[in-house]
Amino acid sequence: MPRQNSLKIGVSGVRGIIGDSLTPQLVASFSAAFGNYCGAGPILIGSDTRPSAEMIKQAAIAGLLSVGCTPIDVGVVPIPALMLHVREAGAFGGIGITASHNPIEWNALKFIGADGITLRPNQAAELTDLYHQGVYSRVSAQEMTDPRTDGSTLERHRKAVISIVDEARIRDCRFKVVVDCCNGAASIATPAFLRALGCEVLEMNTDQSKPFARDPEPLPENIGALCDLVKKSGADIGFAQDADADRLAIVNENGEPLGEDATVALAVYHWLRHESGPVVVNSATTRMVDDIAQQYGCPVYRTAVGEVHVVERMLECRAVIGGEGNGGVILPVVNPCRDSFVAMALVLEALAQDRVPISELRSRLSRYVMMRDRLLCEPRDIAPLLRLIRNAYQREELDLTDGVKVLWANKWLQVRPSNTEPILRLTAEAPSEAEARSLLSDALEILSPS
Template sequence: MERGSAPRLFGTNGIRGVPNRDLTVEFAQSIGKSIGTFFRAREVAMGRDTRLSGQMIMGAVQSGLNSTGTDTVDLGILPTPALQYYCKNTGMPGVMITASHNPPQYNGIKCIDSDGSELAREKEREIEVIHHSGQFHSADWNSVGRNRWDSTAEELYVRGVASRVSVDRIRASAFRVALDTGNGASYRTSPELLSRYGASVTTLNSNPDGLFTARPSEPVEANLKALISTVRSGGYDLGVAHDGDADRCVFVDERGQFVDGDRSLALIVRHTARNGDVVVTPVSTSDAIEEVCSEVGARVVRTVVGAPVVIRTMIETGARVGGEENGGVIFGPHQYCRDGAMTMSLVLDLMARTGRKLSELLKEVPEYHMFKASVERKKPWEEVLPLVLKYAEGRKVDRTDGVKVFHENGWVLLRPSGTEAIIRIYAQSRDRGYARELGEEYREFLEGAQLR
């Protein structure tokens, strides 16, 4: 079968859909067979987040893997980066059942390579080709795979994260932290880390709830009112929030002010990148990253949106740090993946090392304002794209990913989501009002353009 003829299944971050509608048991089992045929590994590690459909989808993928003669190692509910750390340390490939920040009705299948990084796009393509061809490896009856349980992954991960910071220094600071795990996969690991750091911790939504009853999974300001209110009640040094699979982390400073992931990324880069380093980030990140890197003598490399591409570029260029504007920081010395607990630990270590509050540290970061929105994608992106280019005629345009249009006092990026049927809008300016105005202008344009 020709590689180019196989329709795409993997989006920006794995395969996603609504169980029993897009993500049926039969489909998940077929993907399991495809993964097993592709890897031809003796064992594959598996984990899941707290979603209600997790066991069902995981069981289907497991049976598909078993049919190819592949054993699976069930690590239970744990953050995606914890599964990735397990894969890195055991040399096993892995499969994570998660839809990350998406609403609770979604779930997904994400493949992890044996080095712990998200599977490269070309390897995902191979799995798609196998799935569409139906040419699966089928083991003899006495060689089918079996499943075993391993309860050590969480402790391995927590120790690994803690080993990258000065635990004694953080403990000496005796931080007070409010932590919102959003009923997701970090409900055990992040509280445990903070306990080892000697922090006094108030937890919010730190119980597994696959319906995300307390708040939507995505850790944006509108969804973190309870955390912000808790920090504002006084006496806290930091507020921390994760998404459903805890590969992201955002902060609330000691005054109760929400900190956009774009700014926390720039802050970490400023104190981590060194002269001559490469810092990798997608085109959706603000220009603050360029200014920060210029200060320390590092070079910025821009990529398309999506952690797998950022990670591959980091590996290829030897970058120590990179990440996305959504709270997804990638710290290479630990592992090449977005890691919410590592991000939390880096910020606590920075606060302990400098003896400064987060709000004070953020004064070092150039202030750019980001406005984010989305519109339902009613037409194929290929039909919308010419209309966008015509609307942007006469302006500088970057086509790295979607269309990034530069205006005199800011820019706007329009790109089709790789996980949902929407077009994402990112607008940036030093002026908060102008960023919103620019984003709203293009939202109105997109809504009208799709009616033509």
């Protein structure tokens, strides 16, 4: 992939390929800009388990020290745990070193404000301007502080999540759970979290010293080994996380993947039974959420794809729950960010409350088939390609919140630029696989005419 295409700067932070577009020099400069933006004070730094994490961390620490900040290394931690710690500790900000679902050759800087939320679009733009200006308020050697460490992140987060569910009821069920952490940031945290809830835990890919055991994105095609072990072991449920543990995929007791879109739907279904209120999801999230919210008389608001867009809207309308269709559940009473631990806790509480298997819980929700594809795309080609889709479907109802989304009574198609990769993402949802596949095929034909 050409250098200029692999560097992505936007609301998801700064993301690139190690040895190509994401260099120590760039990391140090962006970290210095972030330090100036936040002010000279404590900045928490955590990472996932990518082999490039230590190099990126040391470059970030150097950049922060150079502008008078105090870097606090919290180690390998899930990104939602880091974000909660930033807010609870009163830090000036935080940097998460993780490329989330991207392959292992990628890494990234995720910038977190003092409120524990990723930078809003206007804030990210201001930070990028500071970086491009390249003029930072450096301090002298005598003014520099020493980096510190803090090992309390995982415990803080575990206590916060468990506090919002009926711990005793979950513990009484003694659920048998298989978990696949991808050898990522949650490899220690997730087994400990589930055991704290009384679960018998069978671990897969929980060795932080090893490379990712699979593609970090917990899609059905990437978690076959988890499905097999759930079925073979007679487990009640299986959980798969991505590398930084903000996303969750679920496998039922029969070893069948439910798809990431079901994670948010199940969480919304359970939470709205106890607390009604607005729901916010992104434009690429399943229609199941709308059906559930309608059942409980709650409004649904949709935003552009990206955690910060969803969180901003949730705060504006005081939403009680939200998330994204990639398996990211957001529960503001705990953490204004995607959190796979919150998702696990809510699903386990639902199973404990209803005393039914996960397949029965899923059967209560409407059924749609969601299919996805992608198209490698130069930045200069994005607007012309989106115009092709818009023109082709100009007679249909269009939603231009994020790319182009075509809406019908019971199905939809979306084509949008990725926030994290140089690609166009295509998503279709319909009552049947054939209909969803047809929508994708039609769109690809429009975008890539023979």
